[in-house]
Amino acid sequence: MKVWAIIVKELREYMLKPGSISWGLVFPLVFSLAFIARFGDIDHLIPGLLSISALFGTTSFVASSIIFERRLRTFERLLLAPVSYGEIILAKVLVGAIFGLLVSLVTLVLVSHFMAYSIWSLPLVLLYLILSNLAFSALGVYVSLAISNSINVMTWLNLIRLPMMFTSGAIASLTLFPRWFLVVGLITPMTYSVDGLRYGLLYYYDVIPPLESMLALVLMFLLFMLLSIRALKKLY
Amino acid sequence: MIEARELTKRYGDFTAVDRISFKVKKGEIFGFLGPNGAGKTTTVRMLSTLTSITEGEAYVNGYDVRREKVGVKKSIGVVQDVSNLYDELTVEENLRFLARLYEAPPENVSKLIKDFNLPARKKFGKLSSGYKRRASIVAALIHDPPVIFLDEPTIALDVKSARMVREMIRALNVAGRTIFLTTHNMVEAETLPHRIAIINRGKIVAMGGRSEIRRLLGSETRVRLKVEPLKTSLIHALEEYSPAFEEDALVLKVKDIDAFMDELAEIKGRLGFRIVHLSTELPSIEDVFLELTEEEGEERGCACGGCPI
Ligand SMILES: Nc1ncnc2c1ncn2[C@@H]1O[C@H](COP(=O)(O)OP(=O)(O)O)[C@@H](O)[C@H]1O
Ligand SMILES: [Mg+2]
Numbered sequence: 157m158k159v160w161a162i163i164v165k166e167l168r169e170y171m172l173k174p175g176s177i178s179w180g181l182v183f184p185l186v187f188s189l190a191f192i193a194r195f196g197d198i199d200h201l202i203p204g205l206l207s208i209s210a211l212f213g214t215t216s217f218v219a220s221s222i223i224f225e226r227r228l229r230t231f232e233r234l235l236l237a238p239v240s241y242g243e244i245i246l247a248k249v250l251v252g253a254i255f256g257l258l259v260s261l262v263t264l265v266l267v268s269h270f271m272a273y274s275i276w277s278l279p280l281v282l283l284y285l286i287l288s289n290l291a292f293s294a295l296g297v298y299v300s301l302a303i304s305n306s307i308n309v310m311t312w313l314n315l316i317r318l319p320m321m322f323t324s325g326a327i328a329s330l331t332l333f334p335r336w337f338l339v340v341g342l343i344t345p346m347t348y349s350v351d352g353l354r355y356g357l358l359y360y361y362d363v364i365p366p367l368e369s370m371l372a373l374v375l376m377f378l379l380f381m382l383l384s385i386r387a388l389k390k391l392y
Numbered sequence: 393m394i395e396a397r398e399l400t401k402r403y404g405d406f407t408a409v410d411r412i413s414f415k416v417k418k419g420e421i422f423g424f425l426g427p428n429g430a431g432k433t434t435t436v437r438m439l440s441t442l443t444s445i446t447e448g449e450a451y452v453n454g455y456d457v458r459r460e461k462v463g464v465k466k467s468i469g470v471v472q473d474v475s476n477l478y479d480e481l482t483v484e485e486n487l488r489f490l491a492r493l494y495e496a497p498p499e500n501v502s503k504l505i506k507d508f509n510l511p512a513r514k515k516f517g518k519l520s521s522g523y524k525r526r527a528s529i530v531a532a533l534i535h536d537p538p539v540i541f542l543d544e545p546t547i548a549l550d551v552k553s554a555r556m557v558r559e560m561i562r563a564l565n566v567a568g569r570t571i572f573l574t575t576h577n578m579v580e581a582e583t584l585p586h587r588i589a590i591i592n593r594g595k596i597v598a599m600g601g602r603s604e605i606r607r608l609l610g611s612e613t614r615v616r617l618k619v620e621p622l623k624t625s626l627i628h629a630l631e632e633y634s635p636a637f638e639e640d641a642l643v644l645k646v647k648d649i650d651a652f653m654d655e656l657a658e659i660k661g662r663l664g665f666r667i668v669h670l671s672t673e674l675p676s677i678e679d680v681f682l683e684l685t686e687e688e689g690e691e692r693g694c695a696c697g698g699c700p701i
Binding site for chain 1: 440441442443462465466468472474476477478479480481485489490492493495
């Protein structure tokens with residue numbers, strides 16, 4: 157229940173902050189609109205656009221909240237309270253995932269208007285969206301806590317997430333690149349999200365079979381949660 | 393209630409807090425005085441579990457700070473050296489949130505708001521700095537802890553707000569709480585604490601009750617002297633007692649009062665003046681503080697006249 161209290165507090169405090177809105181909501185929507193305007197028929201791009209929305213929605217929200225809290229030292233309120241590190245991290249990751257899920261659902265509603273085919277399996281799409289948002293949010297929390305000077309968090313985050321848009325097959329299919337590039341793709345967390353969503357939306361995948369991508373996203377979520385707890389312990 | 397044994401904090405090679413030991417009794421206001429960078433905040437952060445203890449031991453309300461963090465956290469309210477509540481939440485929402493984190497009864501929130509006359513529906517970010525500090529102090533009381541840490545609670549406040557905060561601190565203590573108060577404000581040091589420790593460069597250099605601290609400057613007595621007419625020749629004649637003006641009186645630092653009286657009589661005969669007022673007092677805590685925390689070679693060197701500048 158403490159976790160839920162933190163989540164509600166975070167949404168009220170940070171939902172409307174410029175950091176969450178600009179990179180977290182406006183950027184993915186404008187990005188999607190730009191593709192729609194350019195290509196019209198965008199079915200094969202939709203998995204990538206959804207995944208980009210999840211990535212930017214989650215990471216922007218958690219980074220902006222954690223940067224604020226580290227700088228204004230409201231983070232220490234949580235550390236002083238009888239709340240465990242695990243609960244703090246879980247709350248931060250969940251709230252980022254909730255924000256990211258909202259952003260990706262808005263994107264889904266937007267882009268589905270421009271789909272030539274209908275969605276193959278909506279439940280599967282939702283499941284992949286939830287897993288992607290959890291994994292990306294945990295990644296964002298980890299980066300926001302692992303960088304020792306909070307001023308540099310946004311720079312590092314962009315250094316990670318902008319290239320990921322290309323190495324994950326979100327924009328151009330990984331099958332079009334030379335084989336060595338696939339290796340880069342496989343270590344990019346976003347690849348699993350894109351291929352999973354592709355399967356749910358269009359009933360085919362590029363590189364990674366659906367069950368494996370699901371498993372990979374769950375593992376990523378857990379891994380970055382653990383790394384975040386470790387980073388938090390090191391920070392204070 | 394609070395005990396530190398050889399408590400030490402190192403950052404790399406730098407020792408911020410150096411083997412300090414003290415005990416704070418239940419119901420006591422313990423003043424922790426020191427100049428900027430002395431190690432006050434670091435000590436509070438160690439005692440409140442916010443930063444790790446490099447060496448030594450500490451106990452708060454019977455809990456081992458290193459091993460029983462949850463017990464410590466539940467026993468303490470911490471007012472940090474910044475007013476850190478959530479800007480976009482109202483005062484009441486902030487307190488409700490903290491009440492849930494501490495699993496405190498929700499009635500505490502409305503009671504505290506009433507008792508301390510807080511603007512419940514105003515966003516924290518919109519409050520004046522005085523009210524922000526007030527709300528931060530109240531936030532530390534949400535779970536009614538027996539021990540309160542306050543880290544320079546009146547720093548950067550205007551005179552009126554600072555007085556209000558001091559009155560709050562006194563009220564908290566009257567309610568039976570143990571208070572650990574760090575400050576470099578001398579008004580606070582003279583009026584609030586029952587006992588004082590002075591920390592300088594990570595080391596405790598003096599500790600005791602207020603009058604014990606004042607007596608630390610050895611047998612030195614402050615003599616207030618008012619004469620008419622006041623001539624510069626008198627000030628020159630009294631040079632060895634480092635004369636200084638306070639309001640309209642001369643204040644002298646005297647080691648041997650008997651010899652001083654003889655000398656004063658002699659000078660009086662020589663220069664011819666009337667003594668209007670003569671009184672003695674112990675040095676203030678500020679005097680002791682300045683004496684004990686000055687940088688070596690800095691002021692001491694200048695006072696003896698051998699200073700090259
Ligand atoms: N995280 C840190 N890393 C390195 N040095 C620090 C850190 N925190 C404090 N210090 C140093 O420790 C000393 C004591 O600091 P602090 O406890 O904040 O002093 P005070 O509160 O008495 O002004 C200072 O010299 C400060 O620069
Ligand atoms: Mg300090």
